[in-house]
Amino acid sequence: MAGGLNKKYSLLSRNVTDIILENISDGVFTINHTWHITSFNRAAETITGIPRDQAIGRHCWEVFRSNMCERDCALRRTMKQGKPFVDTSTYIVNNRKRRVPVVVCTSLLKDKSGIVVGGVETFRDMSTVEQLRKELEDRFHLGDIVSRSASMKKVFAVLPQIADSYSTVLLQGETGTGKELMARALHDLSPRRIRPFIAMNCGALPDTLLESELFGYKAGAFTHATRDKPGRFALAEGGTLFLDEVGDVSPAFQVRLLRVLQEREFMPLGAIIPVKANVRVIASTNKDLSALVAEGTFRQDLFYRINVVRIDLPPLRDRREDIPLLVERFITRFNNLRNRNIAGISRDALAILMAHTYPGNIRELENIIEHALVLCPKGQIEPHHLPGTLIPTIPSPPRTKTIGAAVKSAEENEITTALKRNDYNRLAAARELGIHKSTLFRKINALGIRLPKIDGRTHRRKKP
Amino acid sequence: MKVALTVWENRISPVLDSASMLVVIDIRKGMIVNKHYVPFYVELPHARAALLADLGVRVLICGAMSQLYENLIQAYGIQIISFVTGDIENVLDAYLKGTLSRRTFQMPGIQPMRRRRFRGGRG
Incomplete structure (x- = not known):
């Protein structure tokens, strides 16, 4: 009687297990000692794209098709070492030739008497998680530009629309803020990306050379001009021309530049027929062009011609939250370039970098990391690997013990x-700081900033 | 004509994307005239495709492969017979006899191959 009941409960329990296995979202399959699949649940069918009747009886590697199968099979490790493995990340190739990222858990399969009869593998489809992770990462990346600051996120948000248009763009920002990278990102996002991106530094050349470089010349235009030379405008045909340091162009050349932008045609030196220019111009400057216009050193008409869409790139000291992200990016890049294996940066060294003001902006930070990598043989970058010039900028030791302290000091x-x-x-x-006034009040209180009794409002009210 | 097979423990490697060894076979007039193993450790997809092209491979027989690898290898003009399973000797024999499209050599979950006679050896 008792034996019959046990048998009944055992059957019921097996049914319940089967129902559970069929209704969970994780794929589960079991194998025997010869690596043949003995069971395959519904989720496993969905994730792999292989029907159960085709999977059962086949070798597990023919069905699961993971990049681990050959070199580092989790089930093989479990069977060999007799212990389970959890959360091994890998990918499988499904029936539609798509790589599906999965997390795998393996354990031994034992019968009632405890004898190992095979193995069991459960796997979870991580496609959505991977996609979300990538989207999150992409929010901080745009081409080679990396940022998590609010001001740069605003730029990132409008960049695709700007790239899509044909309008001339003016990039304004201090030296080393990534103007050329931004110009490249604009080009890469634009419909012109399959055409050339040509960059030209206008500040580096005298007028005559600049003219021949930009517009090219015809054979015989001057002594030794033995053959035609296409200018940058011609080379960038259909693509993008990036004019760096446009604020340094002489007033005489500004007129020529204005004509090209207005008429969309240019005249190579020595030519008699103007050449049409289908080029998108992106200009950049580290100067305040409107101030130059007010001074009379930059033509107002040219300013309005290039200032169609303006992007202001904030200096690094105004987006300190990007420093750890940029440091990580530079370490990875130099590791790859120099075949090094630097693990990262220590907390103290990062605190020093967070406290620096970066007059040279991102370029300066990049150089600092390169310097540190030269001096750091292995492990992490420590304070003594950083350039000596940074050391005097460190505030008193107790305040720079943590990144938080450095951020607090910078905020203050x-x-x-x-x-x-x-x-x-x-x-x-x-x-001006781009924060809500209550946040400012909270920060003033939290940081203990002492304020004078007057404030801007009372001062203004008294004025009239 | 050179035919390459991705190998793992004397059978076709389950996934081309992570395969670590190739066997390259030279076939002339339906006969194997040369057979040698080539490490396939290169990681980057382009480098994998380029290595096959450098070896002069005209046909690649492999297990599962992702679309990216298929596109790259095909761009080098290499014919691909993918999602193949079985022992190397049997697969090669079936290829020479033109019977590789049989279900026994196909991984599960894949649409049956069109009735084509994958036969080399003319070169």
């Missing part, structure tokens, strides 16, 4: 400066 500095600049008007300072 920025808030105090912004308040002073705005005559202690909290709302104006908050706007």
Whole structure:
């Protein structure tokens, strides 16, 4: 009687297990000692794209088709070492030739008496997680530009629309803020990406040379001009021409540049017929062009011609949150370039980098990392691997113990400066800093910033 | 004509994307005249495709492969017979006899191959 009941419960239990296996979202299959599949659940069918009747009886590697099968099979390790393995990341190739990222767990399959009869493998489709992770990562990346700061995110958000248009773009930012990278990103996102991207530094050449470089010349245009030479405008035909340091162009050349942008045609030196130019121009400068216009050193008409869409690239000191991201990027790049294996940067060294003001912006940070990699033989970059010039900029040791302290000190500095600049008007300072006024008040309290009794509002009210 | 097979423990490697060994076979007039093993350790997809082209491979017989690898290898003008399974000797024999399209040599879950006679050896 008792034996019959046990048998009944055993059968019921097996049914319940089968139902559970059929209704979970993880793929499960079992194998015997000869690596043949003995069971294959519904989720396994969905993830691999292989019907159960075709999977059962086949070798597991013919069905699962993972990059681990050949070299580092988790089931093989489990069978050999007699212990389970959890959360091994890998990918499989499904029936539609698509790589599916999966996380795998393996364990031994034993019968009632504890004898090993095979192995069991469960796997979870990680496609959605991978996709979300990638999307999240992409939010901080655009081409070779990497940033998680709010100001750069705003630029990232509008960049595809700007790239899609044919309008001339003006990139303004201090030296080393990545103007050329941004120009390249614009080109790569634009419909012109299959055509050339040509860059030209206008500040480096005298007028005559600049003219022949940009517009080219015809054979016989001057002594030793034995053959036609295409200019950068001709080379960039159908693509993008990046004019760097456009603020340094002489007033005489500004007129020629204006004509090209206005008429969309140019005249090579010595030519008698103008050449049509289907080129998108991206200009950049590290100067304030509107100030140059006010001074009278930059033509107003040219300014309006190139200032159709303007992108302001913030200096690195205004987006300190990007420093760890950039450091990581540069270490990876130099590791690959120099065949090195530097693990990262220590907390103390990063705190020093966070406290620096970077007059040379991202280029300066890149050089600092390159310097550190030369001096750092292995392991992590430590403070003594950083250039000596950075050391005096470190505040007193207790305050730079952590990144948090360095950030606090930088925040305090920025808030105090912004308040002073705005005559202690909290709302104006908050706007300038790009934060809400309550956040500013909270930060003033938290950082213990002492303010004078006057504030911008009372001051203004008294004025009239 | 050179035919390459991805090998793992004397059988076709389950996934071309991570295969580590190739056997390259020279076939003339339906007979194997040369057979040698080539490490296939290169990781980058382009490098894998380029290595096959450098070896002068005209036909590649392999296990599962992702679309990326298929496109790259085909771009080098190499004919691909993928999602093949079985022992190397049997697969090669079937290829020479033109019976590789039989279900026994196909991985599960794949549409049956068109009735083609994959036969080399003319070169």
